[in-house]
Amino acid sequence: MSQVEAVGVPQLERLICPMPEHTSLLFVNDPGVEAEAFLYQGAHAHLAAGGRVVYAVTNRAPEAVLHAMAALGLDADGHKERLAFLDAFSAHMAQPSNAKHVVQNPSNPLDFARVLEAAAREAPDAMLVVDALSTLVDQAGAERFEAAWPRLQSAMAKFRWSESLFTRWPYPSSVERMLEDFDGVVQLKGVEDRITISQYFRVERARWRVEVDTKPRLYRSLKPGGVHVFIPKIVVTGPYNAGKSSFVHAISDTAVSVDQLGTTVALDHGRVTLDGLTADVFGTPGQARFDPILRIVAGQALGVIVVIDSTKPDSFARAAEMMNLTWRQGLPGVIAANKQDLPGALPPEEIARMIPVPRGVRIVPCSGQDRESGRRVLKELVDLILAAGVSA
Amino acid sequence: MSGGRAGDRPTATATGGAPPPRVEIGVRRLDDLLEGGLPAASVTLVYGPPFLGKELLTRLFLLHGLRQGVPGILVLTSTATSDARQQLAQLDPAYPEYEREGLIQFVDTYSKSIGAEDDFAQAEYVDGPVNLNAVSLAVNNAQRRLIGDHPTHRMVYDSVSTTITYTNAQTTFRFLQVLVGKAKRAGATTMMLLDQGMHSDPEVQTIKHLSDGVIEVRPDGPANFLQVTGIGVTENRGWVEYRFGERSFDVVGSFSAGRIR
Numbered sequence: 001m002s003q004v005e006a007v008g009v010p011q012l013e014r015l016i017c018p019m020p021e022h023t024s025l026l027f028v029n030d031p032g033v034e035a036e037a038f039l040y041q042g043a044h045a046h047l048a049a050g051g052r053v054v055y056a057v058t059n060r061a062p063e064a065v066l067h068a069m070a071a072l073g074l075d076a077d078g079h080k081e082r083l084a085f086l087d088a089f090s091a092h093m094a095q096p097s098n099a100k101h102v103v104q105n106p107s108n109p110l111d112f113a114r115v116l117e118a119a120a121r122e123a124p125d126a127m128l129v130v131d132a133l134s135t136l137v138d139q140a141g142a143e144r145f146e147a148a149w150p151r152l153q154s155a156m157a158k159f160r161w162s163e164s165l166f167t168r169w170p171y172p173s174s175v176e177r178m179l180e181d182f183d184g185v186v187q188l189k190g191v192e193d194r195i196t197i198s199q200y201f202r203v204e205r206a207r208w209r210v211e212v213d214t215k216p217r218l219y220r221s222l223k224p225g226g227v228h229v230f231i232p233k234i235v236v237t238g239p240y241n242a243g244k245s246s247f248v249h250a251i252s253d254t255a256v257s258v259d260q261l262g263t264t265v266a267l268d269h270g271r272v273t274l275d276g277l278t279a280d281v282f283g284t285p286g287q288a289r290f291d292p293i294l295r296i297v298a299g300q301a302l303g304v305i306v307v308i309d310s311t312k313p314d315s316f317a318r319a320a321e322m323m324n325l326t327w328r329q330g331l332p333g334v335i336a337a338n339k340q341d342l343p344g345a346l347p348p349e350e351i352a353r354m355i356p357v358p359r360g361v362r363i364v365p366c367s368g369q370d371r372e373s374g375r376r377v378l379k380e381l382v383d384l385i386l387a388a389g390v391s392a
Numbered sequence: 393m394s395g396g397r398a399g400d401r402p403t404a405t406a407t408g409g410a411p412p413p414r415v416e417i418g419v420r421r422l423d424d425l426l427e428g429g430l431p432a433a434s435v436t437l438v439y440g441p442p443f444l445g446k447e448l449l450t451r452l453f454l455l456h457g458l459r460q461g462v463p464g465i466l467v468l469t470s471t472a473t474s475d476a477r478q479q480l481a482q483l484d485p486a487y488p489e490y491e492r493e494g495l496i497q498f499v500d501t502y503s504k505s506i507g508a509e510d511d512f513a514q515a516e517y518v519d520g521p522v523n524l525n526a527v528s529l530a531v532n533n534a535q536r537r538l539i540g541d542h543p544t545h546r547m548v549y550d551s552v553s554t555t556i557t558y559t560n561a562q563t564t565f566r567f568l569q570v571l572v573g574k575a576k577r578a579g580a581t582t583m584m585l586l587d588q589g590m591h592s593d594p595e596v597q598t599i600k601h602l603s604d605g606v607i608e609v610r611p612d613g614p615a616n617f618l619q620v621t622g623i624g625v626t627e628n629r630g631w632v633e634y635r636f637g638e639r640s641f642d643v644v645g646s647f648s649a650g651r652i653r
Contacts, residue, residue: 029525031524031525031528031567031570031571032525032528032529032532032570032574033525033529034529035525058549059520059522059523059524059525059526060519060520060522060523060526061520063518064504064520067519068519089520089522092522092558093505093520093522093558118414132525134525135522137524138524138559138560138563139559139560139563140565141560141562166526167525167577169524169563169567169570170564170566170569170570171566192577193578194539194577194578195532195535195536195539195574195577195578196532196574197536288634
C-alpha cells in the first residue's frame with residue numbers, strides 16, 4: 001500500500017510522514033491563529049506531485065482559496081484540472097457557484113455528506129481538504145452536527161486521505177469529543193501577551209507512529225513563502241575578529257550591521273530561510289568593553305553559535321569567557337571553528353582539547369565567508385533547537 | 393501617542409476617592425449620565441431600532457479617542473471601508489490627519505463579499521462575514537499595529553446583527569465571547585452595535601449577556617430616548633431624551649446626575 005509522503009510543510013513532514021492511506025489528519029487552531037496555510041500547502045504539495053484534490057470550503061468562496069494560495073506563492077492554477085472544489089458556502093450567501101460540487105443546503109451536514117460521497121465516488125484517489133469543519137458545526141448547530149458525524153466521517157474516509165481544519169471556539173464538550181476520532185491531530189496555538197504575539201504547532205497525536213515528537217514549533221505564515229517554523233533569536237558571539245559579521249552575512253538571506261570602520265559596535269542582524277524554517281540571527285560585538293550588553297542580547301535566545309578563529313588559539317580563552325556570558329544550562333549551542341580555509345587552522349578535535357566545551361555542544365568546522373559551510377553550522381544548531389523543542 | 397493629548401485616562405469625578413477608570417464617549421451629557429464615560433476596557437452594546445443615531449454615536453466615540461491620540465479599530469460587516477472613511481471625514485475635518493498618524497485601523501468583512509475593489513493600507517480585508525477565524529485574526533493584526541505605542545485603544549463592532557444574520561446567535565455568541573475577551577486583555581474599550589427588530593428576544597439576551605452594559609435607544613413620537621443599564625452606572629435614570637443630526641448627538645433630557653460637574 002502506498003503512503004502519503006508529503007503534507008507541504010517540511011518541518012511538519014519530518015514529524016508525521018509517511019502517513020498510511022485513509023489517514024484523517026486534523027488541524028485544530030485557536031481562534032485568531034493562522035491555520036489555513038497548512039491546508040493550502042498540503043493541497044498544493046499533492047497537486048504538484050500529480051495527485052488529485054477535492055477541496056471542501058465552508059466559510060468563503062472557492063475563489064478566495066485560490067487567491068490566498070497565490071498570495072503564499074502556491075500556483076493552483078497550473079493544476080486546475082486535478083483540483084475540484086466542493087462549495088458549501090455560496091448557497092448560504094445566495095450566491096452562484098462555479099464549483100464542481102455544490103452543497104445546496106450548507107446548514108444541513110447530511111447534505112454536505114451526500115455531496116462528499118458523490119465526490120469520493122468520482123475521485124476516490126483524491127486527497128480531501130475540509131476547510132473548515134468547525135463552520136459546519138456553526139451552521140448546523142452542535143446537535144445536528146453530532147447526529148451527522150458518523151456519516152460525515154465515513155464519507156471522509158472514502159478519500160485517499162483527508163486534512164481538515166477545526167477552529168476551537170468554545171463548543172460543548174460533546175463536539176470536542178468528536179475530535180478523538182481523527183487519526184492525527186496537530187494543534188495550532190497562540191502565545192498571548194495582550195494579543196496573540198506568536199503561534200506554534202504541536203503534533204498532539206499521530207496514531208500511525210510508534211513515537212511522536214510532541215514538542216512545539218513556533219511558526220510564521222509568510223506571503224509568499226507559506227508556513228515556516230520560526231526561531232526568533234539565535235545569537236552569534238565570539239572573540240574580536242573571529243569573523244562573526246562575515247558569518248552572519250554569509251548565512252543570511254538579508255543582513256545588516258551596525259559597525260564603525262568595519263568593527264561591529266552594536267549588532268549584526270540577519271534573517272535566514274532554510275528548509276521551511278526561518279530564523280533571526282543576532283551577532284554581538286567581540287570586544288570586552290561590550291560585554292555588559294552580551295547577556296542582554298543573549299536573553300531569550302533559543303540557541304548560541306560561538307565563532308572562533310581556528311588559527312588563533314590565544315583567543316580561545318576569550319571565547320570560553322564569552323560562552324560563559326551567553327550560555328545558560330540546556331541552551332542548544334554550537335562552536336563554529338572558523339577560518340578553516342586558512343593556513344595553520346586547528347582541526348575541531350584539537351580545538352576541543354583546548355576549550356572547555358559544555359556537554360552536548362559540538363564543534364563544527366567552517367569558513368565563515370562560505371555560505372554553505374556557514375549554513376552547515378546553522379543547520380547543526382537548528383537540529384539541536386528542534387530536538388529540544390522551540391520554546392513557546 | 394501624539395504629545396500633549398490626554399489619551400484614555402481616567403476622568404475625575406466630584407465624589408472623591410480614586411477616580412474611576414472611565415473613557416469618555418465624547419458626547420458631554422451622555423458622559424455625565426455615564427458618570428464620566430464608559431469603564432475602561434469594557435464592552436457596551438448599543439441597541440435599538442435602525443436610523444436612531446446608533447452608528448453615529450459609535451463613530452463619535454472613535455473620533456473622540458482619535459482627537460486625544462487614542463487609536464481605534466472599526467470592524468465593518470455591512471459597510472465598506474471607503475464609505476466608513478468618508479463618513480468619518482465628514483464628521484471631523486481633521487480625520488485624514490488621524491489616518492496619517494496611523495491611529496485608525498479597519499477590519500472589513502464586507503468589501504470582498506460584494507466584490508468591491510477597496511484597498512486601504514490600514515484595513516484588513518476578510519473574505520466574507522462567515523470566516524470568523526479570519527475576522528479574529530484580522531482584529532489581532534490590527535491590534536498588533538497599535539498596542540506597541542498605545543496602552544489602550546477603542547474598538548467598534550458594526551454590527552453584531554450582520555454576523556448573526558450570516559451565522560446564528562449561538563455561533564455569534566461563541567465568536568464574540570472570544571473576541572471580547574481578547575479585546576479586554578488588549579486594553580480595548582469596545583462598542584458593539586445591535587439592531588432591534590432583526591432578532592428574537594432570546595438572541596438579544598444572549599448578546600446582552602456578553603456586554604458590561606447597554607445603551608438602548610427608542611423612538612417615542614417625534615422624540616428619541618436612550619437608557620443606560622450596567623456599564624458601572626449604579627443609579628437607574630430611566631429614559632432620557634436625545635437628539636441627533638448628521639454630525640451631532642446630544643442628550644437634551646434632564647436627569648439627576650447626583651453630582652455637580
